[in-house]
Amino acid sequence: MTFSYAEFLQLIGLYFWPFVRIGAMISILPLFGISAVSPQTRIMLTLLITIVVAPTLTLPPPVDPFTWLGVLYLVQQILIGLVMGTVFLIVFQAFVMAGHIIAMGMGLAFAQMVDPGTGVTSTVVSQYFTIIVTLLFLAMNGHLVMIQAVVDSFDYLPIGTHFLNQESLRTIVEFGSYMFSAGVLVALPAITALLLINVAFGVVTRAAPALNIFAVGFPVTLLVGLVMLSLTTPLILPHLQELVTRSIDVLASLRLVGG
Numbered sequence: 001m002t003f004s005y006a007e008f009l010q011l012i013g014l015y016f017w018p019f020v021r022i023g024a025m026i027s028i029l030p031l032f033g034i035s036a037v038s039p040q041t042r043i044m045l046t047l048l049i050t051i052v053v054a055p056t057l058t059l060p061p062p063v064d065p066f067t068w069l070g071v072l073y074l075v076q077q078i079l080i081g082l083v084m085g086t087v088f089l090i091v092f093q094a095f096v097m098a099g100h101i102i103a104m105g106m107g108l109a110f111a112q113m114v115d116p117g118t119g120v121t122s123t124v125v126s127q128y129f130t131i132i133v134t135l136l137f138l139a140m141n142g143h144l145v146m147i148q149a150v151v152d153s154f155d156y157l158p159i160g161t162h163f164l165n166q167e168s169l170r171t172i173v174e175f176g177s178y179m180f181s182a183g184v185l186v187a188l189p190a191i192t193a194l195l196l197i198n199v200a201f202g203v204v205t206r207a208a209p210a211l212n213i214f215a216v217g218f219p220v221t222l223l224v225g226l227v228m229l230s231l232t233t234p235l236i237l238p239h240l241q242e243l244v245t246r247s248i249d250v251l252a253s254l255r256l257v258g259g
Contacts, residue, residue, distance in 0.1 A: 106225025
């Protein structure tokens with residue numbers, strides 16, 4: 001029984017290349033890429049997933065990771081992992097944008113706090129949506145869907161030197177633009193009600209100029225915003241399911257140049 005150097009490279013690559021792709025995706029995922037999760041935890045999780053899924057994959061080409069060809073393979077895995085993580089990140093950012101829109105309409109745009117996921121400041125309404133979406137995402141086994149998506153990607157995005165083609169990049173950009181429309185759809189009932197309230201206050205101001213509209217308007221818009229926020233919350237789950245379904249379809253449509 002002989003064990004050649006090419007077979008050794010294939011065996012190493014069977015675990016190393018999936019480790020790189022999975023690690024790149026986990027590094028920016030909404031659930032695992034936050035600052036509350038330590039790098040050691042992410043590495044251990046990546047290693048555990050790799051050990052479980054690697055035996056189910058086909059053997060990659062025998063490529064030495066310390067050669068220029070190995071560097072190309074490494075860059076390919078990192079880019080694919082980052083693209084897949086970005087697609088799932090867009091799902092969460094759609095609700096963050098919806099929270100920004102609602103907060104601006106109800107007068108809470110000044111109430112901001114640091115988002116633990118992205119490290120930037122966002123409104124409290126966005127934080128509320130982020131918490132609800134995260135809990136719903138876990139309840140519907142979204143974390144398992146993300147892991148399954150990266151495992152399935154080795155079938156239609158095989159390990160090699162080819163990168164995503166132009167059509168795949170266009171699909172990702174279009175899905176990114178869909179984040180804006182999805183955020184508006186989530187916030188549409190609330191901003192419609194707040195717009196009607198502002199129009200009503202405009203009419204009242206013209207009818208009674210002596211009325212201090214700022215003293216009356218802010219409490220009313222805040223109260224209406226809170227009521228509409230409670231009515232909008234049950235609509236989060238259908239929108240989340242639609243976005244997750246679209247994200248899976250986007251990932252399944254990705255192809256490599258010449259693939």
